């Protein structure tokens with residue numbers, strides 16, 4: 556048996572063993588071609604089939620919403636922070652943002668380079684330990700879009716529901732919670748996600764957008780940064796990150812085999828509850844700083860509060876085979892990233908380890 560770490564990395568993150576093993580079996584000779592998929596033309600029938608399969612699988616897992624197109628781009632979710640204002644923030648309009656953490660702050664920073672921006676709501680005063688009440692989100696009439704971060708990966712908060720924005724397109728960064736729960740995507744203008752958290756490996760950014768939003772872009776921006784370039788060429792204008800797209804397709808197959816997002820959601824909620832309960836029942840030994848109704852089911856953040864004990868926790872965790880539990884350097888403490896591919900069993904082992912650690916050191 557292969558030795559696998561208890562991987563709680565924030566991104567790139569754990570992939571299902573089944574997906575890795577299938578990729579291993581296919582890496583040298585893909586579907587009888589005598590080549591790896593990495594070695595073949597992206598203009599050939601074999602690659603294109605995988606590419607199209609991945610798009611239709613993703614839409615199908617989202618309930619086949621009408622009028623949406625999937626794009627596979629490069630440059631990570633971070634490039635979307637600037638592509639969004641470049642493509643949509645036209646003269647006389649404002650880019651409206653809800654800021655609930657580090658990624659949201661980075662997204663508005665880019666928009667400011669291109670036009671007028673507006674903060675529709677922010678929880679910065681609460682150190683981003685919550686998401687705002689949906690009723691407090693104010694979308695101005697001249698908003699080009701409303702942008703929000705569905706799950707703030709670093710702070711560990713997550714929207715439980717999304718605001719309705721009427722005719723203003725709702726654009727959501729779902730990098731760290733895409734396909735982790737069952738949602739109706741028809742209220743969204745565009746969803747985007749770097750694949751390396753919930754969807755596969757790094758190297759590809761997935762966009763799901765209403766066709767009318769991306770079918771035509773301003774002519775004065777670079778070809779590669781226009782959505783319409785990728786829309787009208789089925790994301791094959793230039794060489795796509797073919798191996799990453801292949802792995803995303805395998806990951807999507809795996810999600811189908813788990814029973815789709817409704818089943819994944821059940822497991823994800825159970826995983827998160829296990830760790831949050833361990834924190835809440837520790838009589839204050841562990842503290843979960845995020846407000847309970849804003850807690851993320853993907854990134855569980857917690858702390859002990861004593862620098863010495865936190866060092867000891869990481870040391871003992873490493874000895875037990877846990878990886879990636881250190882919190883982001885900007886917030887400290889700990890973070891267990893429990894994306895789709897992280898098994899329930901691993902969360903159970905972590906919860907047990909935490910309880911033992913408390914018994915030993917409290």
Ligand SMILES: *Cc1c(COP(=O)(O)O)cnc(C)c1O
Nearest residue numbers: 631632633658708728730731749
């Ligand atoms: C990781 C992450 C990003 C940045 O993704 P890159 O692909 O590294 O650019 C953006 N937003 C959120 C919510 C993330 O978790």
